[in-house]
Amino acid sequence: xxxxxxxxxxxxxxxxxxxxxxxxxxxxxxxxxxxxxxxxxxxxxxxxxxxxxxxxxxxxxxxxxxxxxxxxxxxxxxxxxxxxxxxxxxxxxxxxxxxxxxxxxxxxxxxxxxxxxxxxxxxxxxxxxxxxxx
Numbered sequence: 364x365x366x367x368x369x370x371x372x373x374x375x376x377x378x379x380x381x382x383x384x385x386x387x388x389x390x391x392x393x394x395x396x397x398x399x400x401x402x403x404x405x406x407x408x409x410x411x412x413x414x415x416x417x418x419x420x421x422x423x424x425x426x427x428x429x430x431x432x433x434x435x436x437x438x439x440x441x442x443x444x445x446x447x448x449x450x451x452x453x454x455x456x457x458x459x460x461x462x463x464x465x466x467x468x469x470x471x472x473x474x475x476x477x478x479x480x481x482x483x484x485x486x487x488x489x490x491x492x493x494x495x496x497x
Contacts, residue, residue: 365391367489368399368436368455370446370480371418377494378461379418383425385491386459393430398422399453401436403445413437443479450486458484461491 367386371379386398400422402413413419413435423433436453438445450458462477481488 365389365396365457366399366453366455367396368401368446368450368453368458369422370442370458370460370476371400371402371416371422372442372476373402373416373418374463376418376421378463378491379422380425381494382459382461382491383422383429383431385489387426387429387431394432397432397434398426398459399434399436399449399455401438401446401449403442404437404439405442407439442476443483446476446480447483450484455486457487457489459489459491461493463493 369382369386371382386396387393389396400413400419402416402419404411419435426433436449438449446458446460458480460477460480462475477490481490
């Protein structure tokens with residue numbers, strides 16, 4: 364079995380679908396892959412659930428259509444730190460992230476979850492580009 368942690372934010376369904384498409388085309392049988400769909404809440408005073416995130420639902424639909432098993436994972440806190448902790452927790456074989464398109468100055472000022480995950484991960488990280496219309 365090949366376990367992929369999929370870090371999904373709630374800002375862009377297009378990036379989430381692109382992540383699902385990328386996982387569905389991994390060079391292995393789709394029935395051997397489990398996608399752990401993870402959303403990290405920075406702040407969650409209302410007690411929101413990963414199931415309520417539209418981008419997570421779009422990713423699940425894409426993966427289900429391809430025959431990939433999905434499970435849900437949610438956390439609260441710093442997204443990069445929590446994704447890295449989740450990868451350890453589930454013993455992930457890989458992490459899949461997608462970043463926003465930003466200018467270099469924007470990355471310096473605001474940071475990048477994808478960049479922090481790439482630099483901090485002990486497993487391969489699949490970075491999926493944002494679709495051109497995002």
